[in-house]
Amino acid sequence: MSAVNVAMSQDWIDVGATEEVPQRGARCVKKGDLTIAIFRTQDDQFFALEDKCPHKHGPLSQGIVHDGCVTCPLHNWVISLSSGQAQGADEGETRTFTVEVRDGRLLLDLEELR
Numbered sequence: 001m002s003a004v005n006v007a008m009s010q011d012w013i014d015v016g017a018t019e020e021v022p023q024r025g026a027r028c029v030k031k032g033d034l035t036i037a038i039f040r041t042q043d044d045q046f047f048a049l050e051d052k053c054p055h056k057h058g059p060l061s062q063g064i065v066h067d068g069c070v071t072c073p074l075h076n077w078v079i080s081l082s083s084g085q086a087q088g089a090d091e092g093e094t095r096t097f098t099v100e101v102r103d104g105r106l107l108l109d110l111e112e113l114r
C-alpha cells in the first residue's frame, strides 16, 4: 500500500490508475487529514471508504476484501464496501465516497471531500 499524489481537475480528483489498486486489495489517497482507501474487488468493482474502522479506527485498507466487504485487520469486524456499515451484530459506519472509473482512471468527487 502506498499513498498517491492527488491531481485536481474540475469537480473530480484524479487519484490514479485502476491498475495501481490490486484486486482484493486497496490503495490509500490522502486529502488533508483524511485518508481514503480505494478498494478493488475480485470482479473489478471499486469502492472508496475512509481508512478508519468504525470500531477502534483500524486501517481498513490493510484488511481482507471479500464478498463486497472488507474485514478489519484489528478485530475482524466486517464492513460493507458499498454502505460502510458494520455487518452482523456489530454497529457502526465508516464514511463512504463516490468513486468513478473513466478511461482507466479513478476519480473522486471533490464536493464530498470538502
Ligand code: FES
Binding pocket: 053, 054, 055, 056, 057, 058, 072, 073, 074, 075, 076, 077
Ligand atoms: S478496529 Fe476494526 S474491528 Fe476493531
